[in-house]
Amino acid sequence: MSINGNANTEVTDATPLLSNQSRSKGASFASSVFNLMNAIMGSGILGLAYAMASTGIVGFCVLLVLVSSLAGYSIHLLLKLCDQTGINSYEDLGGRALQKPGKVLVAVAILIQNVGAMSSYLFILKSELPAAITSFLSPDQSGQTWYQDGRLLLILITLCVILPLAILPKIGFLGYTSSLAFFFMLYFAIVVVVKKWSIPCPLPQNVTTFLGVYQVSNSSDSDCTPKLFVISSRLLSGGLRRGRKLKGQACLSHKLTPSKARMQNVTNVSISLSFLVYLVSALFGYLTFYAHVDSELLLGYDAYMPRDILVMTVRLAILIAVLLTVPLIHFPARKATILLLRGNRPFSWPIHITTTVVILGTVLMLAIFVPDIRNVFGVVGSTTSSCLLFVFPGIFYLKIGRQPLPSFDSVGAMALVVFGLIMGIISFSIIIFTWIQSS
Template sequence: MLLLNRYTAVPEHQESTRASFASSVFNIMHAIMGSGILGLAYAMSNTGIIGFSLLLLVVAFLAAYSVHLLLELCGQTELTSYEDLGFYAFKTIGKVMVAGAILIQNIGAMSSYLFIVKSELPTAIAGFLHHNYNGSPWYLNGQILLLITVVCVVLPLALLPKIEFLGYTSGLSILFMVYFAIVVIVKKWFIPCPLFNGTMNYVQNFSSDECKPKLLHISTKSAYAIPTMAFSFLCHTSVLPIYCELRRPSKSRMQKAVNIGITLSFSVYMLSALFGYLTFYGKVDSQLLHTYSQYLPRDTVIMSVRICILFSVLLTVPLIHFPARKAFMLLFISNRPITWLHHIAVTLAIQTAIVLLAMYVPSIQNIFGVVGSTTSTALLFIYPGLLYLKISREPLKSLKKLQALGLIILGFLVGAISLPVICITWRHSENVA
């Protein structure tokens, strides 16, 4: 049987294709910015403006610092992938831990993208048809449209042995995110408070407190905040490959690119979350575009944003699929030749899993919460600190090793506190429904 190049998910890059500093910043932003931007306004509504701002700033700073630790390890070991660092530190167990977390996190990310397709594509079609969306016709059924989209668009692209040409869509994806943030800012001044109800009439009975922003707010739903932020800032699986492509690579040069990419992403995240929250206050949905569809179902600008986000999603899912397939193969068939049969079977298995999750998970906040509090937290906080403690030759009481230990403790605390609360809240919501 025809053999594939080992783990074809990661294309080989020649020296002639070294990336400039600007394009590396661009690639980092593309690795960071994704569906998480749609859940940050909801996170702000459950933590308050000050609480959210402080948490987002802390997560962004810690993301940059954990990347710094990975770059230090990259320089010490001359390894170029997260999985290789795991193997170097803890042999097979380390490889399994890192590859397993990457696989689950990527499946969660792809599921969140397909959840957007399921929830937004019917609304987009209904808007163009000037149809009051009630989910009755098949072409307005989110699950049917999701299946059609995956079979006709996502699966054929994911089955390709190389998908390098989709890398050129990263620029469009970032432009779409910036466009989304701009529209959120502008629309703040066109949606009054009190809000419209579903029939586009003003809500008559409302409390004046509903139109006042909360500066600090704590509830059980606040447990979604940090996991959603961790989900939104995770770029660590892409940093080392981007570092390898950087022209005149050095740790300081790459760290500067990471810092700029995280700062720009932080700015877009902060603006979209702030103005999304100040538009809908406590009425903001866990998926911000869905909130707009409730109050402005036929707004041309919102429809254009929805189409842009859907287009970005459809081309991003196959890209995320490739590192997920690589992680799967590292875990389960690492000692055997990779054939086309393996390639197709693994692709179908992963696609089936993400479609089922997108279909049956009731809310995108559950994906952000569960994946963010487990694998995203591990990849962002726990593993960089753990690998640094194991690999670095510095004394155990050195400042960096103490900071690495602090990252590990923080990661475990976030997971230990957030995950149980999220699961209890999820179960309570199901019982109420």
């Protein structure tokens, strides 16, 4: 988060440590909340209803509460360490705990995690944005036009929107774009609630839409009863993958706040609001389609409510929200890269611009030319996200913290490490098993 020494300046990539002066004030509370929420949320909100269908209402809520609570607790430990040591950088905490290898390990994990996330988001934009634009046009309109070329659209929005926002040295300004992205997510949740009563149950079958044929088989009255808890092959793969969306705290906590209490409040508010939007979206999406909910929720609305203006606008809103998330998660990726290459040297505009262009160029090439980019980084993300959110904070606290081993926080730190390792191994194994099974 942004750290500054007065009300009119904000932190840049060059701010390595907290001084007494820089502890006085920071970016606005609202800006910090919106930035953190934007990092937490994203396109994963489209699959929450599918996760609830995979786990049941109670199972989903238990998983979401568990991951949210542990994520908040991991941030609590990191903030406690920052308060004790005066360090405000996630990478520098790794250096204090594990010397130079720890610092490099954290920076590499942040870089891989965020490059993967940016590549996945751009891949989604390349795939979905042309269809979203076409949905607003007349069905009679034919012919290939420039806005139906996903690669061309991706290059244009990268140059015209993402690059200008990403090249900014101050993260505080992105609070404005993050607030817009959050309101788009909130709009999505409201539309899901409203449309609950617009689609009948049991669902019609073999519905033809402008996106193709959408089929529902064996839909009956018994399918219109919500399941409280489901044990199926999709339980862990659906629940854990969506639960990992709360990885955003670890990705943004590399730049921690000057006030432990203030940042703890930012974290609590961000996680609580994200939890609420997640739960509402998942619950009403599931209660609309039940067991037949699609892994991408909007596909179901497209089938049964073709060319509905609310559905079309909410699809475009989600894509814009995803677009506005890319510059935000680029910030820690760039900082990690500069730290690996130059250490904590003073800020340099040539290095800043060059690193920004190289990272965005790499991400753009991956999104355009790698067809299975989301699967590749799904494997990487299953390990790096668990490490950043659970394993590293626990290990760092055990190495740096001044609490005796039997204390509550020490035991909690050990529990975080164990949970993170188990979660990462299970997620990784499920992804590999799914690949083998599908092949």
